[in-house]
Amino acid sequence: IITGAHSLQDYAYLNLNKPVVAMDRNLGPDIPIIHSDHKAGGRMAARLLLDAGCRNVLNFGGSFRVHTPSNDRHQEFNRVMEENGASVKTIEMAWNMMEYDYYCRIMEQYMDIYRDIDGVFTTDIGALYCLNIANQRGVKVPEELHIVGYDAVDMTRLFTPKLTSIAQDIPGLATACVDTMMDLLDGKKVKMEQILPVSIQKGGTV
Numbered sequence: 439i440i441t442g443a444h445s446l447q448d449y450a451y452l453n454l455n456k457p458v459v460a461m462d463r464n465l466g467p468d469i470p471i472i473h474s475d476h477k478a479g480g481r482m483a484a485r486l487l488l489d490a491g492c493r494n495v496l497n498f499g500g501s502f503r504v505h506t507p508s509n510d511r512h513q514e515f516n517r518v519m520e521e522n523g524a525s526v527k528t529i530e531m532a533w534n535m536m537e538y539d540y541y542c543r544i545m546e547q548y549m550d551i552y553r554d555i556d557g558v559f560t561t562d563i564g565a566l567y568c569l570n571i572a573n574q575r576g577v578k579v580p581e582e583l584h585i586v587g588y589d590a591v592d593m594t595r596l597f598t599p600k601l602t603s604i605a606q607d608i609p610g611l612a613t614a615c616v617d618t619m620m621d622l623l624d625g626k627k628v629k630m631e632q633i634l635p636v637s638i639q640k641g642g643t644v
Contacts (some may be wrong), residue, residue: 480514599642
């Protein structure tokens with residue numbers, strides 16, 4: 439199994455008598471994990487918003503009760519923002535809810551509660567919802583609200599303005615997962631952790 443979904447509990451994988459490769463989720467010391475450099479991604483996102491002048495931001499994070507390296511980006515983001523005097527409100531998202539209506543409901547709810555924000559950091563789907571909500575309310579992006587996504591999936595380049603996002607090397611992650619699985623099947627020794635670099639997709643939302 440190459441697992442990239444976060445919908446099952448850890449124990450579902452631990453008792454399998456088959457090779458398992460985990461992408462972006464820590465399933466234990468005996469299962470190799472492959473993920474992006476989320477700490478660097480969090481620092482990049484923070485620097486983008488700080489350079490844009492943001493002082494009061496929302497950080498929509500994953501559940502910090504699940505063992506996934508992606509949590510590192512939110513913690514690093516908060517650290518850099520707060521060290522530079524910015525206020526960060528972190529909203530914990532459900533770790534196993536990927537439905538679009540859930541994202542829309544959460545984004546709208548907290549953008550209603552915190553109307554004084556000038557920046558948002560979240561996944562691409564959430565960021566696009568925030569952009570849509572801002573457009574509906576007449577909030578100008580990026581003049582009044584700055585938005586940084588994470589992943590840089592294809593759909594982010596179909597919107598106007600194009601979403602500024604931290605880009606994961608998705609082909610590289612896929613290749614590393616498959617190569618590691620092939621090595622396991624061949625009985626070869628594999629690295630238990632592989633970390634791939636991230637980059638900035640420049641857009642028009644910051």
